[in-house]
Amino acid sequence: xxxxxxxxxxxxxxxxxxxxxxxxxxxxxxxxxxxxxxxxxxxxxxxxxxxxxxxxxxxxxxxxxxxxxxxxxxxxxxxxxxxxxxxxxxxxxxxxxxxxxxxxxxxxxxxxxxxxxxxxxxxxxxxxxxxxxxxxxxxxxxxxxxxxxxxxxxxxxxxxxxxxxxxxxxxxxxxxxxxxxxxxxxxxxxxxxxxxxxxxxxxxxxxxxxxxxxxxxxxxxxxxxxxxxxxxxxxxxxxxxxxxxxxxxxxxxxxxxxxxxxxxxxxxxxxxxxxxxxxxxxxxxxxxxxxxxxxxxxxxxxxxxxxxxxxxxxxxxxxxxxxxxxxxxxxxxxxxxxxxxxxxxxxxxxx
Amino acid sequence: xxxxxxxxxxxxxxxxxxxxxxxxxxxxxxxxxxxxxxxxxxxxxxxxxxxxxxxxxxxxxxxxxxxxxxxxxxxxxxxxxxxxxxxxxxxxxxxxxxxxxxxxxxxxxxxxxxxxxxxxxxxxxxxxxxxxxxxxxxxxxxxxxxxxxxxxxxxxxxxxxxxxxxxxxxxxxxxxxxxxxxxxxxxxxxxxxxxxxxxxxxxxxxxxxxxxxxxxxxxxxxxxxxxxxxxxxxxxxxxxxxxxxxxxxxxxxxxxxxxxxxxxxxxxxxxxxxxxxxxxxxxxxxxxxxxxxxxxxxxxxxxxxxxxxxxxxxxxxxxxxxxxxxxxxxxxxxxxxxxxxxxxxxxxxxx
Numbered sequence: 001x002x003x004x005x006x007x008x009x010x011x012x013x014x015x016x017x018x019x020x021x022x023x024x025x026x027x028x029x030x031x032x033x034x035x036x037x038x039x040x041x042x043x044x045x046x047x048x049x050x051x052x053x054x055x056x057x058x059x060x061x062x063x064x065x066x067x068x069x070x071x072x073x074x075x076x077x078x079x080x081x082x083x084x085x086x087x088x089x090x091x092x093x094x095x096x097x098x099x100x101x102x103x104x105x106x107x108x109x110x111x112x113x114x115x116x117x118x119x120x121x122x123x124x125x126x127x128x129x130x131x132x133x134x135x136x137x138x139x140x141x142x143x144x145x146x147x148x149x150x151x152x153x154x155x156x157x158x159x160x161x162x163x164x165x166x167x168x169x170x171x172x173x174x175x176x177x178x179x180x181x182x183x184x185x186x187x188x189x190x191x192x193x194x195x196x197x198x199x200x201x202x203x204x205x206x207x208x209x210x211x212x213x214x215x216x217x218x219x220x221x222x223x224x225x226x227x228x229x230x231x232x233x234x235x236x237x238x239x240x241x242x243x244x245x246x247x248x249x250x251x252x253x254x255x256x257x258x259x260x261x262x263x264x265x266x267x268x269x270x271x272x273x274x275x276x277x278x279x280x281x282x283x284x285x286x287x288x289x290x291x292x293x294x295x296x297x298x299x300x301x302x303x304x305x306x307x308x309x310x311x312x313x314x315x316x317x318x319x320x321x322x323x324x325x326x327x328x329x330x331x332x333x334x335x336x337x338x339x340x341x342x343x344x345x346x347x348x349x350x351x
Numbered sequence: 352x353x354x355x356x357x358x359x360x361x362x363x364x365x366x367x368x369x370x371x372x373x374x375x376x377x378x379x380x381x382x383x384x385x386x387x388x389x390x391x392x393x394x395x396x397x398x399x400x401x402x403x404x405x406x407x408x409x410x411x412x413x414x415x416x417x418x419x420x421x422x423x424x425x426x427x428x429x430x431x432x433x434x435x436x437x438x439x440x441x442x443x444x445x446x447x448x449x450x451x452x453x454x455x456x457x458x459x460x461x462x463x464x465x466x467x468x469x470x471x472x473x474x475x476x477x478x479x480x481x482x483x484x485x486x487x488x489x490x491x492x493x494x495x496x497x498x499x500x501x502x503x504x505x506x507x508x509x510x511x512x513x514x515x516x517x518x519x520x521x522x523x524x525x526x527x528x529x530x531x532x533x534x535x536x537x538x539x540x541x542x543x544x545x546x547x548x549x550x551x552x553x554x555x556x557x558x559x560x561x562x563x564x565x566x567x568x569x570x571x572x573x574x575x576x577x578x579x580x581x582x583x584x585x586x587x588x589x590x591x592x593x594x595x596x597x598x599x600x601x602x603x604x605x606x607x608x609x610x611x612x613x614x615x616x617x618x619x620x621x622x623x624x625x626x627x628x629x630x631x632x633x634x635x636x637x638x639x640x641x642x643x644x645x646x647x648x649x650x651x652x653x654x655x656x657x658x659x660x661x662x663x664x665x666x667x668x669x670x671x672x673x674x675x676x677x678x679x680x681x682x683x684x685x686x687x688x689x690x691x692x693x694x695x696x697x698x699x700x701x702x
Contacts, residue, residue, distance in 0.1 A: 188665075191645065193544060193567040196657055206662075213663045216544040216645050217568050218601025222637070222670035225603065250569025252576065256607040286573070294542065294567050297648040297655045304650025306547055311557075312564045314539075319573035 007167050008053055009060075011120065016060045020047045021163060025203035026300040036065040036078055043085040046195065050164020051237045052130070052270060055095035056122045058082035062099045063115035070111040075103045087285045088246055088318045090238035090275040095122060123166050129270040130168035132332035137174025137233070137268055140335070142183055144230050151184035151211070153230045155220065158192045158248035159200040160235025160268065170235040170268040172204065174330070179210060187212040188229060190220055192248060194293040194315060217250050224257040232258045236269035243323030243341045244281030249316050255325040267321075268330040276345065281320035289317045358518050359404055360411075362471065367411045371398045372514060376554035377651040387416040387429055394436040397546065401515020402588045403481070403621060406446035407473045409433035413450045414466035421462040426454045438636045439597055439669045441589035441626040446473060474517050480621040481519035483683035488525025488584070488619055491686070493534050495581050502535035502562070504581045506571065509543045509599035510551040511586025511619065521586040521619040523555065525681070530561060538563040539580060541571055543599060545644040545666060568601050575608040583609045587620035594674030594692045595632030600667050606676040618672075619681040627696070632671035640668045 010017045015034040022045060023029040031047065033039050039061030042048045048057045065078035079096045086092065099118055106114040144152045160171035168176060178185045187205055189212050192198040198214065205212040215223065223229055232254055238246045245251070245267050258265040278284050291313030296303045307313070328337040336344045361368045366385040373396060374380040382398060384390050390412030393399045399408045416429035430447045437443060450469055457465040495503045511522035519527060529536045538556055540563050543549040549565065556563040566574065574580055583605055589597045596602075596618050609616040629635050642664030647654045658664070679688040687695045 191544065191657070193542065193569055199657055202658065202662060211663075213665050214642075214645055214658055215665050216600065218544055218599075218604065219665065219667055219670070221603040221607065222600060222667050223665070225670070248569075249567065249573060252572040253569065253604040253608060256572065256611060257604060260607060291565075294565055297650065297657065299648065299655025299657050301656050302653075304648045304655035305652050306542070306550055306648065306650050307553065307565055311553060312562075314564050314566050314570065314574070316570055316573050319570070319576070 006162060008163055009057060009123070009166055011060065011123070014064065014116070016057070018042060018048050018057065019163070021049055021200065022047050024163070025199050034064065036061045036081060039064065040081060040085055049197070050159065051089035051091045051235065051273060052126050052165040052170065054086060054089050055091035055272075056119065056126055056166060058085065058092055059095045059099055059119035059122050062096070063112065063119050066112045066115050068112055069108045070103070071108065072104065075100065075111065086287060088237045088287045091272055093275070094272045098122070126166040126270070127168065129332035130165050130170060130173045133170055133268050133270065133330050134168055134173030134177035136334050137266070137330045138177035138181060138183065140231065140264070140266065141174055141178045141185060142181070145183045148230070151186045152178070153186050153188065153228060155188040155190070155223065155229045155232045155254065156201060157190050157234050157251050157254055159197040159204070161201055161204040163200050163204060164235060170270065171233040172201070173268065174233065175210060176208065179208060185210060188220070188223060189214050190217045190250065191215065192250065193217055196298065197248070220254050221257040224254070224261050224263055227261070229258070229263055231264040231266060233266050233268055236267050236273045237318055238278065238284050239267065239269065239274045239329070240278040240280050240284060241274070241276045241345060242280050243326060243329070243338050244284070245321045245323070245326060246281065246284045246286065246318045247321065249319045252319040252321045255321040259325045264327040265325060266327055266330055271331050271333065281322060284320060286319070287317040289315045291315050357513055359514055360408060360474070360517055362411065362474070365415065365467070367408070369393060369399050369408065370514070372400055372551065373398050375514070376550050385415065387412045387432060390415065391432060391436055400548070401510065402440035402442045402586065402624060403477050403516040403521065405437060405440050406442035406623075407470065407477055407517060409436065409443055410446045410450055410470035410473050413447070414463065414470050417463045417466050419463055420459045421454070422459065423455065426451065426462065437638060439588045439638045442623055444626070445623045449473070477517040477621070478519065480683035481516050481521060481524045484521055484619050484621065484681050485519055485524030485528035487685050488617070488681045489528035489532060489534065491582065491615070491617065492525055492529045492536060493532070496534045499581070502537045503529070504537050504539065504579060506539040506541070506574065506580045506583045506605065507552060508541050508585050508602050508605055510548040510555070512552055512555040514551050514555060515586060521621065522584040523552070524619065525584065526561060527559065530559060536561060539571070539574060540565050541568045541601065542566065543601065544568055547649065548599070571605050572608040575605070575612050575614055578612070580609070580614055582615040582617060584617050584619055587618050587624045588669055589629065589635050590618065590620065590625045590680070591629040591631050591635060592625070592627045592696060593631050594677060594680070594689050595635070596672045596674070596677060597632065597635045597637065597669045598672065600670045603670040603672045606672040610676045615678040616676060617678055617681055622682050622684065625696075632673060635671060637670070638668040640666045642666050
């Protein structure tokens with residue numbers, strides 16, 4: 001049985017229980033969060049991470065902040081607290097706008113219930129959206145398998161698996177669906193320095209019994225250039241109206257290599273990862289994180305200090321891949337080629 | 352006073368003393384090697400590393416293997432032992448061919464002396480070649496400084512500083528010369544997983560008082576795309592006749608990003624890094640190293656285990672950057688634009 005039946009977050013009454021992803025893959029530690037401050041810490045410290053999961057967890061954070069009667073300013077404060085946790089993933093922004101709109105439409109004494117309901121709705125929508133992304137995306141893997149007759153060699157970056165969502169994942173959803181459909185897939189897993197989220201991907205794939213190989217981020221170019229990759233599948237934190245895509249730092253380098261080698265480069269993300277208020281990638285705010293993430297490496301047996309605290313570090317958490325390097329987008333409605341995106345956006349109701 | 356006066360290797364009688372680069376930048380440990388087996392271990396375990404330094408250290412290894420009278424087979428065995436230590440850097444191959452030719456021309460009872468002399472000659476030639484590379488390369492930095500009036504922002508990869516050679520370094524030689532000439536330079540230092548040689552570069556630059564900033568390898572693309580890099584300067588382990596260049600894995604990704612952004616990408620390496628027996632990069636053997644280099648990270652306080660020993664790893668130590676992405680080559684004779692390389696090679700006596 002594969003992992004797609006597992007959930008990263010469980011609501012129980014007015015608390016949620018999460019997997020602490022800063023302890024994975026070494027230890028499976030759960031944490032129960034029962035106030036907005038807990039949720040704030042969990043998102044900022046990346047106990048909870050992944051663009052879709054951040055948005056939903058924050059929605060529960062808002063619910064936790066509301067008393068039996070919640071005035072407008074309490075709602076706005078809760079939403080603002082959650083919005084300030086991380087800047088790049090737009091799913092958070094969309095989730096907070098949705099909570100805000102729903103709550104302002106509700107009677108004061110109904111808002112607490114409404115908040116939990118709306119967060120629950122997002123939870124289930126995420127599961128369904130990701131399953132649908134998997135179903136659309138697996139057709140791409142199937143086509144490669146039918147053409148080559150060999151296991152499909154997928155390269156991914158960071159973790160866009162079920163750990164980054166409520167369940168299924170985005171970029172890995174097609175891989176889990178391939179497992180269900182007996183399409184053999186092998187995954188190249190990039191370490192993803194500085195936070196090593198590739199190890200989360202390896203942990204997921206290992207539990208699901210999907211063959212995978214770990215590489216240093218630096219090795220991705222050689223693999224792609226040498227014909228050892230059939231397609232690249234990544235998630236996204238925010239997609240501008242023109243298709244420029246912010247995702248974990250290092251994604252752009254893989255896209256350059258894929259483009260140079262004629263290897264398809266697909267972005268798998270739910271519709272609410274689009275942000276039409278950003279015309280291009282230049283409008284997407286890029287989070288810069290603490291230099292200690294680069295100066296140290298977390299391991300099973302503790303952390304290794306690779307550089308002194310006085311060494312200057314620049315640590316952007318994301319980069320922007322221009323639409324011109326992207327083959328297309330896989331979302332819950334289907335697959336859109338990057339060069340048809342504008343047309344598609346005109347006809348789609350994008351949040 | 353900057354570091355260019357420092358040497359990585361000192362010969363004393365029939366021994367050499369090296370800096371153990373597996374302990375740097377955390378500890379300055381020297382080791383005295385007095386037999387070819389010591390040299391073999393030092394190169395294989397990367398106590399000694401860097402294409403130019405490997406060749407010269409191996410030459411001393413051959414000298415150590417010869418008794419007072421050295422028959423042909425002893426010479427051949429010593430040369431073969433050294434050749435087998437690492438496959439990609441061609442400097443080793445050239446150094447061994449040179450030792451072999453010199454020794455076979457010498458009388459049996461002169462061979463031991465001849466070996467030490469030839470190794471010493473290579474030692475001094477390396478210092479001079481790198482100083483000349485610096486003098487040619489600094490003109491490129493000076494031109495940028497005069498045009499912009501701002502500190503020149505150089506990106507490098509791995510360590511191609513004095514630690515990779517006898518002295519001065521290759522890619523960093525122009526940076527040290529810039530320091531002498533009061534041309535302000537700031538260096539972006541990539542961590543260079545899996546062996547973190549970027550930390551050696553940071554250590555060198557720190558000792559010399561040259562401003563530098565550490566980044567995860569993944570961040571290089573964003574920096575280059577965002578206009579924060581004036582030029583990329585890297586070393587090389589082997590350059591094919593057409594200019595395709597093998598260098599530390601990850602170099603290719605930086606070259607792709609530089610090319611996409613119109614940022615000059617220079618390869619600094621002595622002439623003996625060319626291998627005209629390789630028509631293109633496809634002919635260059637790429638060393639694959641132990642997966643534990645990726646599964647663990649060496650730090651000041653020990654190593655962090657990031658993945659289990661049973662996790663499958665692919666760990667190529669080098670990649671090939673096609674000549675089409677390279678602006679030009681800086682060697683001891685001058686600067687050759689990549690598109691003039693063929694013409695240049697016809698007129699140059701390349702080893």
